Amino acid sequence: xxxxxxxxxxxxxxxxxxxxxxxxxxxxxxSTSVDAHIDILPAEPxxxxxxxxxxxxxxxxxxxxxxGVWVGTDSKVANTGGVRQSFIDALKxxxxxxxxxxxxxxxxxxxxxxxxxxxxxxxxxxxxxSQQETNRYGLxxxxxxxxxxxxxxxxAADLRTLPARDFYQEIEYCNAPAGNVPSNSAAPxxxxxxxxxxxxxxxxxPFNVDLWGxxxxxxxxxxxxxxxxxxxxxxxxxxxxxxxxxxxxxFVAVGGNGDDVDFTRRMFKALYSNSERRHIFGLSxxxxxSGSASEFAAGDALKFSNGEYYDLLTRGSITERIVLDHFGAxxxxxxxxxxxxxxxxxxxxxxxxxxxxxxxxxxxSQQSTMRDALLTGxxxxxxxxxxxxxxxxxxxxxxxxxxxxxxxxxxxxxxxPTYHVFRMYxxxxxxxxxxxxxxxxxxxxxxxxxxxxxxxxxxxxxxxxSKILAGLSGSASIxxxxxxxxxxxxxxPHLDKPMTTEIAVAGASIASASGTVLSEPDVHAHNDFAHxxxxxxxxxxxxxxxxxxxxxxxxxxxVTSLQxxxx
Ligand code: AHR
Numbered sequence: 090x091x092x093x094x095x096x097x098x099x100x101x102x103x104x105x106x107x108x109x110x111x112x113x114x115x116x117x118x119x120s121t122s123v124d125a126h127i128d129i130l131p132a133e134p135x136x137x138x139x140x141x142x143x144x145x146x147x148x149x150x151x152x153x154x155x156x157g158v159w160v161g162t163d164s165k166v167a168n169t170g171g172v173r174q175s176f177i178d179a180l181k182x183x184x185x186x187x188x189x190x191x192x193x194x195x196x197x198x199x200x201x202x203x204x205x206x207x208x209x210x211x212x213x214x215x216x217x218x219s220q221q222e223t224n225r226y227g228l229x230x231x232x233x234x235x236x237x238x239x240x241x242x243x244x245a246a247d248l249r250t251l252p253a254r255d256f257y258q259e260i261e262y263c264n265a266p267a268g269n270v271p272s273n274s275a276a277p278x279x280x281x282x283x284x285x286x287x288x289x290x291x292x293x294x295p296f297n298v299d300l301w302g303x304x305x306x307x308x309x310x311x312x313x314x315x316x317x318x319x320x321x322x323x324x325x326x327x328x329x330x331x332x333x334x335x336x337x338x339x340f341v342a343v344g345g346n347g348d349d350v351d352f353t354r355r356m357f358k359a360l361y362s363n364s365e366r367r368h369i370f371g372l373s374x375x376x377x378x379s380g381s382a383s384e385f386a387a388g389d390a391l392k393f394s395n396g397e398y399y400d401l402l403t404r405g406s407i408t409e410r411i412v413l414d415h416f417g418a419x420x421x422x423x424x425x426x427x428x429x430x431x432x433x434x435x436x437x438x439x440x441x442x443x444x445x446x447x448x449x450x451x452x453x454s455q456q457s458t459m460r461d462a463l464l465t466g467x468x469x470x471x472x473x474x475x476x477x478x479x480x481x482x483x484x485x486x487x488x489x490x491x492x493x494x495x496x497x498x499x500x501x502x503x504x505x506p507t508y509h510v511f512r513m514y515x516x517x518x519x520x521x522x523x524x525x526x527x528x529x530x531x532x533x534x535x536x537x538x539x540x541x542x543x544x545x546x547x548x549x550x551x552x553x554x555s556k557i558l559a560g561l562s563g564s565a566s567i568x569x570x571x572x573x574x575x576x577x578x579x580x581x582p583h584l585d586k587p588m589t590t591e592i593a594v595a596g597a598s599i600a601s602a603s604g605t606v607l608s609e610p611d612v613h614a615h616n617d618f619a620h621x622x623x624x625x626x627x628x629x630x631x632x633x634x635x636x637x638x639x640x641x642x643x644x645x646x647x648v649t650s651l652q653x654x655x656x
Contacts, residue, residue: 122589123589123590123591123640124529124560124586124588124589124590125527125528125529125560125561125588125589125590125591126526126527126528126529126590126591126592126593127525127526127527127528127561127563127565127577127579127590127591127592127593128525128526128528128593128595129523129525129565129575129577129592129593129594129595129653130523130524130525130526130595131523131567131575131594131595131596131597132595132596133523133524134521134522134523134524134567135474135475135476135477135521135522135523135524136476136477136521136522137476137519137520137521137522137569138472138473138476138517138518138519138520138521138522138566139476139479139480139481139519140184140186140518140519141186141187141241141480141481141482142434142469142472142473142476142479142480142481142482143183143184143185143186143187143469143482143511143514143515143518144185144186144187144188144189144243144435144481144482144483144484145180145185145187145188145189145240145483145484145486145487145494146188146189146190146193146435146436146483146484146485146486146487147188147189147190147486147487147488147490148190148191148192148193148194148195148196148486148490149191149192149195149199149216149218149220149222149226150192150193150195150217150218150220150452150453150486150490151218151220151450151451151452151453151454151489151490152447152448152450152451152452152454152489152490152497152498153486153487153488153489153490154226155223155225155226156173156497156498156499157173157176157488157489157490157495157497158172158173158176158226158234158488159171159172159173159225159226159230160172160173161225165500166499166500169233169237170230170233170237171230171233172230172233172234172237173497173502175495175497175502176487176488176495176497176502177234177237177238179494179495179504179508180238180240180487180494181237181238181239182512183494183508183511183512183515184239184515184518185238185239185240185487186240186241186518187240187241187242187243187300187481187483188231188234188235188238188240188241188242188243188487189243189244189245189302189435189483190231190242190243190244190245191204191231191244191245192217192245192305193217193245193305193436193485193486194217194218194305194306194309194310194311195216195217195218196245196246196247196302196304196305196311197217197247197248197249197250197304197305197307197310197311197312198216198217198247198249198250199216199217199247200247200250200251200255201227201228201247201255201259201262202255203222203224203227204224204226204227204228204229204230205227205228205229205262205286205287205290206290208225211223211224211225211227212224217310218452220452228262228263228296229290229291229292232292232296241298241299241300242296242298242300243298243300243301243302243435243481243483244259244263244298244300244301244302245301245302245304245305246259246301246302246303246304246326247304248303248304248305248307248311248312248322248326249304249307249311249312253325253326256303256326256330257329257330257331258283260298260301260330260331260338261281261283261284261331262283262284262286262287263287263295263296263297263298264295264296264297264298264331264333264334265281265283265284265287265295265331265333266281266284266295266333267280267284267288267293267294267295268280270284270333295333297334299334299336299338299339300338300339300341300370300481301338301339301340301341302341302343302373302433302435303322303323303326303327303340303341303342303343304319304322304323304343305343305373306343306346306375307319307322307343308343308345308346308349308352309346311343315355316345316351316352316353316355316356316359317355317356317359319342319343319356319359320356320357320359320360320362321359323340323342323343323360323369324360324363324365324367327340327367327368327369328365328368330368337368338368339370339371340368340369340370340371341369341370341371341372341373341433341435342356342360342369342371342372342373342430343356343372343373344356344372344373344374344415344432345374345415346375346376347375347376347411347552348376348407348410348411348414348415348552350414350415350417350418353372353415353418353419354418354421354422357418357419357422357423358422361422361424361427364424364426366426366427366428367427367428368428369427369428369430370428370430370431370433370480371430371431371432371433371480371481372415372419372430372431372432372433373433373434373435374411374412374415374432374433374434374435375434375435375436375437375485376407376408376411376434376436376437377436377437377438377439377440377485377491378401378404378405378407378438378439378440378464379404379439379440379441379541380393380397380401380439380440380441380442381397381442382397382400382404382536382537382541385440386440386441386442387441387442388401388441388442389441389442389444389445390439390441390444390445390455390456390457390458390461391444391445391456391458391613391615392444392613393460393613395535395584396535396536397536398460398584398612399532399534399535399536399558399582399584400534400535400536400537401439401460401464402460402463402464402467402558402582403532403534403537403555403556403557403558404537404541404555405439405464405467405468406467406471406555406558406559406562407541407552407555408434408437408467408468408471409471409474409475410552410555412432412434412471412472412475412478412479413475413478415432416431416432416475416478419431419432431478431479431480432478432479432480433479433480433481433482434472434479434481434482434483435481435482435483436483436485437468437482437483437484437485437492438461438464438484438485438486438491438492439455439457439460439461439464439491439492440453440455440491440492441455443455447489447496447498448498451489451490451498452490453486453490453491454489454490454491454493454496455490455491455493456496456615456617457492457493457496457505457506457507457615458506458612458613458614458615458624459506459607459608459609459611459612459613459614459615459624459646460612460613461492461505461506461507462505462506462507462509462510462607462624462648463580463582463612463646463647463648464492465484465492465506465507465510465511465648466510466514466563466578466579466580466648467562467580467582469510469511469514469517469564469578470562470563470564470578470580471564473517473522473564473566473578474522474525474564476522477522484507484511492507493505493507494507494508494511495508496616496617496618498618501618502618503616503617503618503621504616504621505615505616505624506607506614506615506616506624509607509624509625509626510607510648512626513578513605513607513626513648513650514578514650516566516568516576516650516652517564517566517576517578519569520566520567520568520569520576521566521567521569522564522565522566523565523566523567525563525564525565525577527559527561527562527563529559529560529561529588529590530560531557531558531559531560532557532558532559532560532582532583533556533557533558534554534555534556534557534558537554537555537556540552540553540554541553541554541555558582559582560581560582560583560588561579561580561581561588561590561643562579562580562582563577563578563579563580564577564578565577565578573654573655573656574652574653574654574655575594575652575653575654575655576650576651576652576653577592577650577651577653578648578649578650578651579643579648579649579651580647580648580649581643581644581645581646581647581649582646583645583646584612584645584646585645586645587642587643587644587645588642588643589632589640589641589642590640590641590642590643591638591639591640592638592639592640592641592651592653593637593638593639594637594653594655597637597655597656598636598637598655598656599634599637599638599639599653599654599655599656600634600654600655600656601634601653601654602631602634602639602641602651602652602653602654603628603629603631603651603652604628604629604631604649604650604651604652605626605627605628605629605649605650606626606627606628606629606643606644606647606648606649606650607624607625607626607647607648607649608644608645608646608647608648608649609624609646612646629641629649629650629651630642631651637656639653
C-alpha cells in the first residue's frame with residue numbers, strides 16, 4: 090500500500106483507537122495491579138531494522154576530530170595510526186555500522202584535496218566554525234578510522250563551494266580500482282591517475298565509498314538554497330558519476346529541517362520535473378532537541394528541573410512525527426519510474442547551551458546525563474518502529490560534540506550513558522521489527538504551551554508544541570537467526586514511578602527472559618573523567634512469567650533491553 094502522510098496519520102489514529110480498546114481488553118484480562126501493557130505482534134512485521142540506523146557522525150569542529158578522534162601518530166595517548174584507541178574500541182564494541190564525515194556545515198566549504206598528500210605540505214585554512222584547519226586529518230586518515238572501527242564511510246560532499254567535477258573526482262579518487270581500469274571504448278585500459286595518486290598517498294586499494302551525502306543542510310549553512318535550487322544542483326551533481334561496481338552508489342539528498350515538509354515536497358517535485366530516472370537512495374533529515382523549551386541550543390546539560398526533563402523527552406519524541414511527515418511527503422511526490430527513497434536521519438540528538446563544554450575551544454561539546462540516555466532510547470525505538478521508512482541515521486556527534494557517546498581530552502576519556510543505550514540496543518541490528526502496542530497513561534508535558542524551536546547551526550524554525558509524553562514506549566524485533574528470540578527495548582520516563590507491566594506476545598507464550606537495565610536514582614547522573622563508571626547498565630531483575638505472559642517492572646527513569654525466549 091502506498092503510505093501517504095494522510096494514511097500514515099490515519100493508521101496511527103486507528104492504531105491509537107485499537108490500542109485504547111486493546112488496552113482495555115488486556116487490563117480486564119490480566120492482573121488488575123499492573124500499570125501498563127505491552128503487546129508484541131509477531132504476525133505484523135514492519136521491516137528489517139537496518140543496522141545503519143545506528144550510524145555515527147564526526148565533523149571537523151571544536152574537539153571532535155582534534156583531539157577527540159585524532160591524537161596523532163606520535164602521541165602518548167594509545168592510538169592506532171594516530172586515531173584514539175579508546176574511540177576505536179568504543180565504536181567497535183557497539184558494532185558501529187557507519188561513520189559520516191567531514192560535516193555538517195564544515196563539509197560545504199571543505200576541499201577534499203586539502204586533506205591528502207604529505208601532512209607537512211597540506212594547506213592551513215580558515216574554515217567553518219571560525220576555526221583554523223590544519224588539514225592534518227583528511228580523507229586517508231578518515232578511511233583508516235573507519236577501517237580500524239570496521240564501519241562504512243559516509244562522505245558528505247561540498248555542494249556549496251565546489252563544482253560537480255570535484256564531486257565526481259572525489260568519487261574517482263576513492264573508488265577507482267588500482268591497476269589498469271577496463272575501458273568501455275577503443276582506448277586501451279590504463280591506470281587511473283587519481284587512483285595512482287591515492288596509491289602514492291598510501292592507499293593502493295580503493296576505499297569503495299558507496300554512501301554519499303550531496304551537500305548538507307542546503308537550506309541553511311549549505312548555501313541558503315530554496316528547494317527548487319537544491320533539486321537542480323542535486324540533478325547536476327548526480328546525473329553522471331564514475332561507477333566501478335554493479336551496485337549503484339547511494340546518494341542522499343538534503344531534505345527539510347525538522348518538520349519542514351514543505352521543503353521536502355517542493356524539492357522532490359522539482360527533482361522529478363525532469364523525468365530522467367534519478368540516482369537517489371535517501372533523504373537527509375535533521376532534528377535536534379534543544380535543552381530549552383523556548384530557545385534553540387540553550388538550557389543546561391546538567392542542571393535541569395523535573396519540568397525541563399519531561400519537556401525535553403516530549404520534544405525528542407517529535408522525531409516520530411518528523412519521520413511520518415517527511416516519509417508522507419516522499420510518498421506524495423513519488424513518481425512511478427523513480428527509486429523508492431527512505432529517510433537518512435543523519436543528525437539527531439540533544440543540543441544544550443555552552444555551560445558544560447569540556448574546554449572553551451571544544452566548541453559544542455556538552456555533558457550527557459541519564460536524561461540523554463532516555464532520549465537516545467526513545468529515538469532509536471522510533472527509528473525501529475519505522476524500520477520501513479528509516480534506512481540510516483547518525484547521532485550528532487559521536488565524540489566531544491552535542492549528543493556524544495564518548496568524551497575525550499588528552500589521555501582521558503569516558504563513555505556516556507548514551508553509549509550504554511547504543512550497546513544495549515545492539516540485538517536489534519538486522520532484526521525484524523514487529524508491531525508492538527504500548528498501553529500506558531501519557532504524561533502531560535508541563536512546559537508545552539508554545540511552538541517548539543528547532544534549528545541547527547544556521548536556521549531556526551518551529552514545530553507545534555507537543556503536550557503528551559508516552560508513559561512507556563519502545564520497540565520489539567525478532568532475531569534474524571532465531572524466530573523464538575525477541576528483543577524488547579523499553580523507556581520508562583516517569584521520574585518516580587516504576588511501571589509494572591504485563592508483556593504478551595500474540596500467538597505465542599513467553600518461556601523466559603533476561604535483560605539489561607540502565608537506571609539511576611537521579612536523572613542528572615553522568616560519567617566524567619574522574620567517574621567513568623558512575624552510570625553503567627546492570628542485569629535487569631526480570632519479573633515472573635505466568636500463562637505465557639511476563640510481568641516485569643521497569644524502574645523509574647530507565648532504559649531496559651529484554652531478551653525474550655518463546656516457548
Ligand atoms: O552538528 C552540528 C551542526 O548542526 C552541523 O554542522 C550542521 O549540519 C547542523 O546545523
